[in-house]
Amino acid sequence: MSTRTPPAPAAPTSAPPATSTAASRPKLPRWAPWAVFAAAAVAAFLVGRLTSPNLALLVIYTVVLGTVVLYVVSRVVEGPRKATDRLVTSVVYSAFGIAMVPLLSLVYEVTRRGAERLDGEFLNSSLVGITGEGGGAYHAIMGTLIITALTTLISVPIGLLTAIYLVEYGNGRLKKAITFLVDVMTGIPSIVAGLFAYALFALFLGPGIRLGIAGAVALSVLMIPVVVRSAEEVLKLVPNELREAAYALGVPRWRTIVKVVLPTAVAGLGAGITLAIARVIGETAPLLITVGITNATNLDPFDSRMATLPVYAYYQLTQPGVPPEFAIDRAWTAALILIILVMGLNVVARLISRFFAPKNSR
Amino acid sequence: MAKRIDVSDLDIYYGNFKAVEGVNLSIEPRSITALIGPSGCGKSTFLRALNRMHEVIPGARVEGKVVIEGQDLYGADVDPVDVRRQIGMVFQRPNPFPTMSIYDNVAAGIRLNNKKMKKADLDDLVERSLRGANLWNEVKDRLDRPGSGLSGGQQQRLCIARAIAVEPDVLLMDEPCSALDPISTLAIEDLMAELKERFTIVIVTHNMQQAARVSEQTGFFNLNGVGQPGRLIEFNPTEKIFSNPEMKATEDYISGRFG
Amino acid sequence: MTTTSSPTTPAGRPKQRPGDRVFAGSAKGAGILILVILAGVAAFLVTESLPALTAPADEIPGGEGLIAYVAPLIFGTLLAAALAILVATPLGVAIALFITNYAPRRLAQVLGYLVDLLVAIPSIVYGFWGIYWLAPKLVPLFQWLEQHLGFIPLFAGPASATGRTMFTAGLVLAVMILPIVSAISREVFLQVPALHREAALALGATRWEMIRMAVLPYGKSGIIGGAMLGLGRALGETLAIALVLSVSGGITFNLIGTGNPSTIAANIALQFPESTGIDVNTLIASGLALFVITLAVNVLARWVVNRRADFSGAN
Numbered sequence: 049m050s051t052r053t054p055p056a057p058a059a060p061t062s063a064p065p066a067t068s069t070a071a072s073r074p075k076l077p078r079w080a081p082w083a084v085f086a087a088a089a090v091a092a093f094l095v096g097r098l099t100s101p102n103l104a105l106l107v108i109y110t111v112v113l114g115t116v117v118l119y120v121v122s123r124v125v126e127g128p129r130k131a132t133d134r135l136v137t138s139v140v141y142s143a144f145g146i147a148m149v150p151l152l153s154l155v156y157e158v159t160r161r162g163a164e165r166l167d168g169e170f171l172n173s174s175l176v177g178i179t180g181e182g183g184g185a186y187h188a189i190m191g192t193l194i195i196t197a198l199t200t201l202i203s204v205p206i207g208l209l210t211a212i213y214l215v216e217y218g219n220g221r222l223k224k225a226i227t228f229l230v231d232v233m234t235g236i237p238s239i240v241a242g243l244f245a246y247a248l249f250a251l252f253l254g255p256g257i258r259l260g261i262a263g264a265v266a267l268s269v270l271m272i273p274v275v276v277r278s279a280e281e282v283l284k285l286v287p288n289e290l291r292e293a294a295y296a297l298g299v300p301r302w303r304t305i306v307k308v309v310l311p312t313a314v315a316g317l318g319a320g321i322t323l324a325i326a327r328v329i330g331e332t333a334p335l336l337i338t339v340g341i342t343n344a345t346n347l348d349p350f351d352s353r354m355a356t357l358p359v360y361a362y363y364q365l366t367q368p369g370v371p372p373e374f375a376i377d378r379a380w381t382a383a384l385i386l387i388i389l390v391m392g393l394n395v396v397a398r399l400i401s402r403f404f405a406p407k408n409s410r
Numbered sequence: 411m412a413k414r415i416d417v418s419d420l421d422i423y424y425g426n427f428k429a430v431e432g433v434n435l436s437i438e439p440r441s442i443t444a445l446i447g448p449s450g451c452g453k454s455t456f457l458r459a460l461n462r463m464h465e466v467i468p469g470a471r472v473e474g475k476v477v478i479e480g481q482d483l484y485g486a487d488v489d490p491v492d493v494r495r496q497i498g499m500v501f502q503r504p505n506p507f508p509t510m511s512i513y514d515n516v517a518a519g520i521r522l523n524n525k526k527m528k529k530a531d532l533d534d535l536v537e538r539s540l541r542g543a544n545l546w547n548e549v550k551d552r553l554d555r556p557g558s559g560l561s562g563g564q565q566q567r568l569c570i571a572r573a574i575a576v577e578p579d580v581l582l583m584d585e586p587c588s589a590l591d592p593i594s595t596l597a598i599e600d601l602m603a604e605l606k607e608r609f610t611i612v613i614v615t616h617n618m619q620q621a622a623r624v625s626e627q628t629g630f631f632n633l634n635g636v637g638q639p640g641r642l643i644e645f646n647p648t649e650k651i652f653s654n655p656e657m658k659a660t661e662d663y664i665s666g667r668f669g
Numbered sequence: 670m671t672t673t674s675s676p677t678t679p680a681g682r683p684k685q686r687p688g689d690r691v692f693a694g695s696a697k698g699a700g701i702l703i704l705v706i707l708a709g710v711a712a713f714l715v716t717e718s719l720p721a722l723t724a725p726a727d728e729i730p731g732g733e734g735l736i737a738y739v740a741p742l743i744f745g746t747l748l749a750a751a752l753a754i755l756v757a758t759p760l761g762v763a764i765a766l767f768i769t770n771y772a773p774r775r776l777a778q779v780l781g782y783l784v785d786l787l788v789a790i791p792s793i794v795y796g797f798w799g800i801y802w803l804a805p806k807l808v809p810l811f812q813w814l815e816q817h818l819g820f821i822p823l824f825a826g827p828a829s830a831t832g833r834t835m836f837t838a839g840l841v842l843a844v845m846i847l848p849i850v851s852a853i854s855r856e857v858f859l860q861v862p863a864l865h866r867e868a869a870l871a872l873g874a875t876r877w878e879m880i881r882m883a884v885l886p887y888g889k890s891g892i893i894g895g896a897m898l899g900l901g902r903a904l905g906e907t908l909a910i911a912l913v914l915s916v917s918g919g920i921t922f923n924l925i926g927t928g929n930p931s932t933i934a935a936n937i938a939l940q941f942p943e944s945t946g947i948d949v950n951t952l953i954a955s956g957l958a959l960f961v962i963t964l965a966v967n968v969l970a971r972w973v974v975n976r977r978a979d980f981s982g983a984n
Contacts, residue, residue: 104806133875140771143763144780147851150844151787154798161801209699217693218700219468226700228971229707235898235967236710236960237905238792239934243956247713256945269706276703289505293569295466297519297576298495302692307522311509323789330791333907333934337941358793362908365797383794390789491686 074125081118081134088114111142155387162384165377174355175343181374185382187345188360191260192389194349195339195356196329198264199271204321206268207275214276215283216305233273241269242334249338258340260349263356266334271324278320282313315404319397326393330386332358357382357389412439412610413479413579415460420474421639422452422459424467429455431639433474435629442602442611444621444648447631448663452640453614456631457582460612461497462490478579495523497580498573503589504565506557506572513553515568516540519576535575543571544601563594570601574609581605583613587620599624618664622652630660710960718954720947728947730940739955741919745835745930746959749910750903752839752924753846758896760843761850768851769858770880781855788848796912799841804832804913811836811925822922829927833915836924841909846899853898853974857891858884890973897970904963907934933959 092109096102115138123131174187210230214223245266249257286309294304310317340353341363347354361382368375415437422430430452437443445453458464459472462483476483483493506515516536520527527535536553540546545567549560557568566586573581583602587595602611602624615621621628629645644651644660655661726734764784768777811828818824861884869879885892916931916939931939933955941952 129875129878133877136877136880137771140763140767143760144767144772147760147764147784147847150798150803151783153802154790154794157798157802158794206699206702209696210703213696213700217696222697222700226703229703231971232964232967233703233707235901235905235963237907237934237963239905239907239937240710240714240956240960240963243717243937243953244710244713247717247953248709250717251713255949269710272703272706287505289501289503290507292463292466292499292501293505293507293572294518294522296461296463296494296499296501297522297572298491298493299519299522300491300686300689302686302689303522303524305692308507308509312507314509326789330789330793332791332793333938336908336938340942358791358908361793361797362912365800366912380797383791383797386791387794390791391786394786394789489686 075130076122076125080121084118084121085110085114088117111138111145114138115142158380158384158387161377161380163381165381166384170378170381174345176345178343179369180371183374183378185355185357185360185378185385187342188355188357188382189385190345190347191339191354192329192357194347195260195263195267195335195354196325198261198349199267199328200321200325202264202268203271203275203324207272207324208279208317210272210276211279211283212305214280216301216309230273230276233269234277236269238266238270238331239333239337242266242337244269245334245338258338258353259351260339260346260354263335263339263354264349266338267328267331270331270334271328274324274327275321278324279313279317282316282320283309285316286312315401318404319401322393322397322400326390326397329389329393330358332362335359336362357386361386412608414439415580415610415612416475416477417460418475418477420456420459420472420476422455422464423471423473425469428639430459430631431641433642435642435645437610437612438627439610440606440608441626442606442613442624443627443629444625445612445614445629445631446616446618446621446663447640447643448633449616450640451631451633453629453631454584455640456642457584457612457614458499460580460582461499462493463499465490495519495576496578497582498576498578499582500566500569500573500584500586502585504562504569506560506565506568508556508558510557511554512549512557512560512568515557516571516575518572539571539575540568542574542605543567544597544604545571561594563590563597566590566594566598567601570598570605574605578609580610580612583611585614585616588616595620618652622648628652630655630657630663632659632663714953714957714960718950718957721950721954724947724950729951730948735951735954738951739933739958741930742933742936742955743958743962744920746904746932746934746962748835748922748930749838749842749914749932750900752835753842753903754896754900756840756843757847757850757899758892761847761895761899762854762892764847764851765854765858766880766884768855770876770884784848784851787844788852792845792906793908793912795841795845796909799837799909799913800833803841804834804837806832807834807837807840808832814925823924825923825926827927828925829915831915833913834925834927835914835929838910838914838929839924841913842903842906845906845909846903849899849902850892850895853895854888854892857888857895861887890976894970894974897966897973901963901967901970904966905934905959906932907938911935911938 089106089110092106092113096106096109115135118138119131119135122134169182170184171189172186173182173184175183175185210226214226218226245262246257248265249259249262253259290308290312291304294308295301299307335356336359339356339359341359342353342355345355346352361379364375364379364382368379417433417435417437420430420433421428433456445457447453455464460476460483464470464472472484474484478496482488507518510518513536514521516539517532520532520535537546537550540549545564548564549555549568557565560568566589570581570586587598590598599620602613605611613621613625625648627645628648628651630643630651631640632643633640644655644657646656650656651660652664655664721729721735724735726732726737729735729738731738768781768784772780808828808830811824811832811834814824815828865883865887866879869883874882910932911934914929914931914935915927916935917928920930921928937952937956940948944952
């Protein structure tokens with residue numbers, strides 16, 4: 049049997065006890081859907097060779113043709129109810145296949161184009177004096193790391209303490225208000241967070257200000273609610289029995305939280321914070337308007353513009369200069385590094401939650 | 411060490427709900443006092459009021475007096491945290507700290523309160539407490555292993571070791587055997603018989619045989635109906651309670667006619 | 670001689686330890702700080718947009734006043750987000766169904782994780798992908814649409830040769846919010862009581878009938894809430910649109926043409942670096958409008974999702 053069928057459904061024969069009414073009706077064999085889609089693929093291929101040999105179109109033809117044929121055959125043999133079931137199954141499988149297309153193509157495209165300039169020079173040099181070939185993103189990588197570190201430094205204490213307040217102390221109206229506003233804060237558009245930080249710093253330092261710390265403040269507005277949410281979930285999972293055990297030993301409440309509750313939750317907290325960092329490390333819009341861009345290396349977030357990786361990628365792509373191809377290559381490599389950072393942080397989060405989880409036998 | 415507890419006119423509330431009403435009793439030092447009664451009669455609530463654990467629950471409060479050797483636990487300048495250092499507690503389900511080793515669990519009362527102690531002294535204290543809880547021989551080779559790796563009965567003895575390591579005057583036990591198998595239960599009961607030489611012990615139990623086996627005094631709690639506060643019906647020497655109770659309700663409960 | 674204490678404070682705590690007071694205080698302070706930050710966001714946006722609100726019409730970029738400047742932006746924002754939500758909701762629900770009801774259990778976990786990864790990819794990377802991968806591939810589709818469906822105003826054309834149209838922007842946004850929609854739907858579908866499902870199956874329902882009878886009704890408000898949260902994200906999305914959309918001109922429903930209205934967020938990102946004076950205030954005023962719109966959508970979404978939590982009886 050041909051297996052060219054791409055997101056083709058695995059035989060949906062497991063739909064269980066449809067037997068009560070359908071028992072009298074004949075059923076299609078298990079291999080029927082496979083056979084139908086294989087045939088559809090062959091047909092699509094033959095037709096496609098006559099018109100346009102576009103792989104995407106072939107796949108679409110196959111799926112549509114296969115779905116229709118399967119529906120008709122099933123309707124004739126098994127009746128309308130079973131046919132509808134098969135139709136929906138095909139649709140659901142195709143929907144999932146469609147959703148995988150952007151993910152795979154995106155990763156593939158960025159890797160292919162970005163790998164070109166992923167070299168030592170890119171990691172070790174800035175853009176000072178570069179007009180064409182060469183150059184790198186050292187300054188932007190360092191800028192991203194510094195600003196992200198600052199953001200983490202601001203957000204984690206505030207977020208963690210707020211979560212502790214909500215879980216351990218909070219009651220009544222203030223708790224409700226904070227919970228609600230954290231939800232609201234989660235929905236603040238990143239560009240608005242950028243405008244806020246700009247407006248805040250412009251008020252004190254005059255208009256047109258661009259500072260690394262302003263970027264960190266903007267990102268913190270985005271990161272704090274994420275930290276609060278995840279920390280809150282994790283702290284709620286710590287069993288009350290442990291708190292009571294500590295109280296019964298005559299441990300004051302704050303020590304119980306610091307020495308018992310937080311260590312018990314450390315895996316979840318670590319994972320949550322790492323994911324929150326991953327969320328903000330790729331943010332472009334707020335940095336675009338608060339930190340700006342520069343070609344030279346500036347490692348001082350309290351002094352003028354800094355370069356950051358996402359903004360660097362943005363400008364290299366939109367204002368490449370002449371000839372454009374070198375800057376565009378650099379933009380893709382910056383995007384690749386961003387993806388690597390984000391995926392890396394995701395993996396780290398998984399590892400943290402696996403290895404730091406309390407070894408519990410129960 | 412091992413102090414006497416006098417309770418007078420104690421009412422316990424959850425918010426506006428009166429859970430326990432008008433308790434008067436005296437608990438002798440160096441003895442085991444058992445509290446029995448049907449579910450929801452307030453015996454656990456009463457127990458938690460003895461070391462001010464009750465008020466950990468938001469809205470919970472207490473009226474009346476609990477006096478330990480002349481000191482009123484609910485006096486105006488008494489710190490509940492200090493009370494709990496004086497009166498240890500063991501819970502229904504074993505709850506060792508999952509992030510800590512066996513050693514650290516026993517030392518938790520010292521470490522968490524940031525008391526400075528020489529390593530040798532601490533080693534000594536841990537060994538003494540584990541021996542006191544009849545657990546030393548089973549765990550002495552794996553003190554650095556997580557406490558949650560032990561069996562349920564061992565975990566409960568670890569929790570007892572943890573409680574006695576801070577050298578309290580009184581030990582409260584809230585159904586300490588209800589989550590354990592019979593053999594582990596026996597081990598804990600033997601342990602209690604040894605511990606009463608040094609501590610005043612109050613135990614809440616659902617198991618009347620257990621109360622009869624281990625205690626000198628027994629208190630029977632009951633409530634008139636759902637939504638009514640629980641009351642102390644009878645407080646007498648265990649022998650009397652189980653052979654010749656004063657109150658009809660006690661007799662009904664003990665003979666299994668209800669509850 | 671009774672010790673009484675007010676019911677509001679945990680019984681009689683005459684003396685609080687300094688450690689406890691400091692710690693509880695700072696936790697509470699952090700919570701209050703969040704209130705302050707949010708109030709600050711609103712306050713600063715209002716202050717900084719005041720000059721634009723009061724300025725004479727001819728000083729606003731475009732020369733026709735603030736309303737005329739912001740209106741097409743709001744239109745573009747809503748149009749792009751609406752397109753995204755139209756595409757993403759059915760897809761997201763289908764993915765959630767696939768993961769919860771169709772895929773084998775072990776596979777489902779991995780797939781769920783893959784979909785979640787889509788959330789983590791930075792929006793600028795979506796922009797890159799949109800321009801270089803998606804847009805060129807859509808050009809033949811646009812030409813076909815113009816030829817065959819040109820009588821519908823949406824596809825009036827002339828078809829863009831670069832593919833950087835509202836249609837493309839909507840698709841990119843749809844991909845970006847897909848994981849949000851599917852994650853929330855998935856969560857709700859997983860909470861459908863096994864009893865409901867088994868009851869449907871025991872009546873002899875096929876899998877689809879079971880889903881229609883038990884899963885979808887139960888998960889309805891979750892789907893709506895998830896879609897609205899996705900909408901909130903789509904409204905505020907900046908860089909992907911700024912990169913993908915080729916902007917020129919005002920309000921039009923033509924999805925595949927060369928002239929497209931910009932969105933608020935993208936417009937700010939594009940104009941802000943080169944703006945000074947009243948232009949900055951105008952941009953901030955448009956940001957304020959965006960803030961209000963997303964706020965309304967998010968509050969509504971939370972309300973829908975939470976209402977389900979109250980009535981689900983799952984706890």
